[in-house]
Amino acid sequence: MGFFSRLMFRVTDSVSKRQIEAGGGGRRWDGTPLLGMPQQSALAARGVTKARATGLYINTPYGNRLVETWVAALVGKGWQTRSKHSDSAIRRALNEAFEELANPILIALARALVRDGEAFVQIIIEETGALRLKLIPADQVDASLSRELGNGARIVAGVEFDASDRVVAYHVLREAPGAPFAVFGQALRIPAADMLHVFDLLFPGQVRGLSWLAPVLLKLADRDAASDAMLMSLKTQSLITGFVRDPEGGAAGLDGDTSGAAINVALEPGAMRILPPGADVTFSQPGQGLAQAVDFLRAQDREIAAGAGVTFEALTGDLGEANYSSARVGLLEFRRRAEMLQGALIRAQYLRPLWRRWIDTQALAGLIPSDAGALADYHAVRFVAPGWQWVDPQNEVDAEVAAIAAGLKSRQEVVAGRGRDIDELDEEIAADARRAAQGGQE
Structure with missing residues (x-):
């Protein structure tokens, strides 16, 4: 190879190393999942992901633990309402009345949000003018309904948008799929003012929520299957005590109960047997490799905890390796994320819009003053999230x-x-x- 050829090789090699590897090719990228259209992919995967998350939540310890850990972090001992009205008596009455309205469904709402990826709350106005909240199953909002309405309006997965991309209505089935005596018909159009849709927006333009367990569902299923396989293997091995080998084809002089062609020989403590020449007894060794398997499962547990956004200790309940410093660091990181989601989801998408609708309804019913100045005083509110226990x-x-x-x-x-x-x-x-x-x- 001449000097010019060597120079060109070095330049080409240097240029190739400066390329962005994430956008390059090669065998190392074979099989890597791509998500070119995340909005459409989230809609397509929503139903199956929700069903699998529900199954693992009900049937596996870790699936249940992940959901309940997040529910406890989001709701805790409950949210407190703090009206900013200038009159202390009115302020206290508003706080108590709103908490009585909003808090009873808060745990179920958070559980649906984490497990299903979204929660729907229908606001129903009674004949008396009072508000009633109804938690709607995610499948009851007709995800199969998508069509153009003309002039830029459209329905996507049961959510109706106007030409300005504002949500104006939800199309809800009369009964949830699978409900007893469910009667399926045309979906009801419920105005957006009467529906609260709480979900974590992962991608711009996303219409429906995705289960929070989506990143770890496959590992959760595999981990549970591996744990069951280890348990069954251990039980099977413990059923077999030993094997007797006799060159004569007999029982090597041992007595026992005959079952077909097999002889079951029971051993007693302190018993001794003299075997004929050439005969031997070998025993099974249950649990071989169990320690390595347990270490491997712990590594899987750490990946599951990381993917679900919780600490390893919160997932497993194993505090054997935790100390004050490590526990505090892990908890602080988890709490920062929980507080972020509390503000963006529970406070911004549920409590604040519900408070405003509740105040406006009371004003229309003549229960409170309806002039702009008085309403501004009634609308002013803040919500106090549940506190954290100390380490x-x-x-x-x-x-x-x-x-x-x-x-x-x-x-x-x-x-x-x-x-x-x-x-x-x-x-x-x-x-x-x-x-x-x-x-x-x-």
Whole structure:
């Protein structure tokens, strides 16, 4: 090879190394899944993914654990409503009434959100003007209904859009598929104002939600099958105690119960047998390789936990390798993600729009003032997410007290982080002080 040829080879080789490997070819990419149209792929996979997630949630320990871990993180001991109305009596009445309306279905909503990938809540106005909430199964919103409506309007998987891509209605079957005595007919058109659709938007333009277990469904199924196979193998091996080999074709002088051509010989503690020359006994060794298999399953558990967004300890309940520092780091990362989803899903897609619709309905019914200034006062609200339990209460409290003293945090921030409202807390502290003062006077 001449100098020019060697130079060209080096230049070509250097250029090839500077290419973006993720967009290149080669055998290493063979079999790698591609998702060129994620919106359409999510719609196509939604139904099967939901059915598989439901099956694994019901039938496998880890599938159930993943869903319930996320439900507990999103809902916890419950959300608190804090109206910002200037009148304290009205504020308290609004808080209690709304919590009584919104909280009863919150656990079921979160469970559907995680397991099915989406939750639908229908807002029904009773004859009295009161609101009633009805949780709609995801399959009841007709995913098979997609068509053009003209002038840019369309229906995609049961969700109707106008020409400006705004959701204007949902097309809901009269009964959920598979319900007893279900009567199928034309889907009912429910205005978007009467329906809350809660789901995590993975891709721009996504219409329906995808189960949160989608990244780990296959591994969950394989992991459960592997665990069952190990258990069955261990049970099968333990049924066979030993094998007797006799060159004479007999029982090597051993007595036992005859069952067809086989002789079942029971061994007693301390018993000794003298075998004829050439005869021998070998015993099965159940559990061989079990330790390596357990280590492999633990590695699978870590992948499942990572794919589902929870910690290994939260998935398995195994705290053997955890210490204070590692537990805290893992929990902080999980809590950041949970708080992000709490705000984007529970607060923004469920509580806030429901509060606004509830206030507007009360104004139309004449239960509260309907002028713009008064409505603005009634619309003002904030929602307090459930707080988190501490890993080490003393260290956590000391750190928060120091942060408040140094001006790095406010009392309101610390109290809100524990899932409490500072006004309510101050009222309780004042009530305790009054009781203590009355007791001292007595």
